[in-house]
Amino acid sequence: MGQVRHHDNFPSTPGKVKMDRSNYFGRVTSRWHSTASARLLGCSALLLAFALVVLFRVSSSSDLGDGGYFSHSDVHWAFKPTRVWEKKVRQSCLPRREDNPMVVLVTGAAGFVGTHVSLALKKRGDGVVGIDNFNSYYEVSLKIARQELLAKHGIFVIDADINDAFLLKTVFELVQITHVMHLAAQAGVRYAMENPGSYVQSNIAGLVNIFEICKAANPQPAIVWASSSSVYGLNTKVPFSELDRTDQPASLYAATKKAGEEIAHTYNHIYGLSITGLRFFTVYGPWGRPDMAYFSFTRNILKGKPINIYQGPNNKDLARDFTYIDDIVEGCVASLDTAEKSTGSGGKKTGPAQLRIFNLGNTSPVTVPTLVDILEKYLNVKAKREIVKMPRNGDVPFTHANISAAQTQLQYKPETNLETGLKKFVKWYLSYYGDNTPHESLVAW
Ligand SMILES: NC(=O)c1ccc[n+]([C@@H]2O[C@H](COP(=O)([O-])OP(=O)(O)OC[C@H]3O[C@@H](n4cnc5c(N)ncnc54)[C@H](O)[C@@H]3O)[C@@H](O)[C@H]2O)c1
Numbered sequence: 001m002g003q004v005r006h007h008d009n010f011p012s013t014p015g016k017v018k019m020d021r022s023n024y025f026g027r028v029t030s031r032w033h034s035t036a037s038a039r040l041l042g043c044s045a046l047l048l049a050f051a052l053v054v055l056f057r058v059s060s061s062s063d064l065g066d067g068g069y070f071s072h073s074d075v076h077w078a079f080k081p082t083r084v085w086e087k088k089v090r091q092s093c094l095p096r097r098e099d100n101p102m103v104v105l106v107t108g109a110a111g112f113v114g115t116h117v118s119l120a121l122k123k124r125g126d127g128v129v130g131i132d133n134f135n136s137y138y139e140v141s142l143k144i145a146r147q148e149l150l151a152k153h154g155i156f157v158i159d160a161d162i163n164d165a166f167l168l169k170t171v172f173e174l175v176q177i178t179h180v181m182h183l184a185a186q187a188g189v190r191y192a193m194e195n196p197g198s199y200v201q202s203n204i205a206g207l208v209n210i211f212e213i214c215k216a217a218n219p220q221p222a223i224v225w226a227s228s229s230s231v232y233g234l235n236t237k238v239p240f241s242e243l244d245r246t247d248q249p250a251s252l253y254a255a256t257k258k259a260g261e262e263i264a265h266t267y268n269h270i271y272g273l274s275i276t277g278l279r280f281f282t283v284y285g286p287w288g289r290p291d292m293a294y295f296s297f298t299r300n301i302l303k304g305k306p307i308n309i310y311q312g313p314n315n316k317d318l319a320r321d322f323t324y325i326d327d328i329v330e331g332c333v334a335s336l337d338t339a340e341k342s343t344g345s346g347g348k349k350t351g352p353a354q355l356r357i358f359n360l361g362n363t364s365p366v367t368v369p370t371l372v373d374i375l376e377k378y379l380n381v382k383a384k385r386e387i388v389k390m391p392r393n394g395d396v397p398f399t400h401a402n403i404s405a406a407q408t409q410l411q412y413k414p415e416t417n418l419e420t421g422l423k424k425f426v427k428w429y430l431s432y433y434g435d436n437t438p439h440e441s442l443v444a445w
Pocket residue numbers: 107108109110111112113114131132133134135143160161162163182183184185186187188201202206226227228229279280281282283284289445
């Protein structure tokens with residue numbers, strides 16, 4: 001455990017060439033796609049990218065400047081909508097219910113939470129289209145499998161980056177998006193020490209791009225997006241309430257989520273966007289994230305490999321307010337259902353708009369050793385436990401949600417305890433992987 005897979009946050013998927021200038025950390029990231037036919041294109045694009053790197057290094061100033069980032073993104077993504085593509089987007093967005101259906105753009109749709117939320121919306125008859133860049137932060141095959149699952153249910157997931165303004169504009173022109181469920185992000189706390197740029201790129205620049213597109217749309221959609229319980233950082237008062245301070249993040253991940261909440265305030269204030277931020281508390285379940293501890297524990301226990309169990313100061317066990325995916329989905333859908341309309345028009349605010357923040361947790365923290373007990377029971381294998389002092393890398397010793405705001409305003413009521421939820425996870429894990437598990441993965445909370 002603790003092995004880190006090295007990768008680039010912009011991996012390969014077929015179809016297009018993308019480059020973007022990243023003026024925050026003074027380097028240019030590039031992503032190229034590699035179907036056999038696109039390979040040659042990729043090579044020449046690489047050369048071009050190289051030339052651009054040199055060019056931009058020379059010409060770019062270091063600050064964000066007056067919209068420089070966005071004015072460039074149109075140029076650099078070589079996306080061209082085809083008839084087939086347009087048809088897929090339209091069909092995916094077709095609602096199947098009469099009573100006030102929504103048409104939802106789900107970002108991060110090939111991700112863990114995005115997949116479940118997309119399915120739930122589609123099942124009740126809403127129109128849904130997804131977007132995901134299929135980056136290799138964790139195994140891409142799992143994201144593709146989720147995409148295939150969604151395709152079976154009539155949901156199209158566009159393979160693109162949320163920073164691609166031109167593509168997003170094209171989607172908004174093609175269909176009338178009423179809501180955006182924004183879940184795309186660079187997740188994970190520890191990986192931020194390895195690849196800080198990916199957090200800035202997806203969680204800050206990407207978020208701003210989403211808000212820019214929504215602001216300009218007519219009518220503007222309402223937005224629900226994923227913040228994180230990690231914004232509570234070094235707080236010790238429990239349970240964590242939305243009224244508590246959130247100005248002492250313990251990781252860059254947390255800092256980017258906190259920044260997102262402030263950026264949301266700005267877009268709500270200036271442009272009248274209706275925005276709801278959701279602070280998720282350690283979400284787990286079927287189709288979950290391999291970089292998370294419950295997942296990698298399962299993997300290693302089955303392989304007979306030792307697992308590291310971290311302890312905080314004074315040998316205290318770490319505890320998490322583990323929240324089952326179905327409960328999170330309920331909270332997300334209820335947020336969409338109760339979201340008021342944005343008030344802006346033509347990029348201008350016409351009146352005050354809704355701005356909300358909710359904790360979505362389970363309200364009953366469980367220690368890590370207890371989590372392992374439950375996994376042992378359902379896997380029917382004894383874990384090789386290694387107790388290790390928690391390194392100072394961004395993890396906090398415990399989380400515990402106060403969910404009274406979500407209870408009263410969203411009728412949010414978590415129903416699945418860790419025991420029941422892990423049983424369902426293990427069942428899925430064994431059916432998806434057999435007991436044949438692939439490779440090491442980064443561990444996160
Ligand atoms: N799972 C949790 O415990 C948890 C807790 C707190 C907050 N969150 C937040 O909830 C959201 C969903 O998390 P998840 O667990 O489903 O993670 P996930 O990594 O499975 O899903 C995120 C998806 O977004 C995609 N993505 C990342 N950057 C992108 C970009 N620039 N453009 C397009 N797609 C991009 C990824 O490929 C991935 O499929 C994230 O915003 C995450 O920060 C999750």
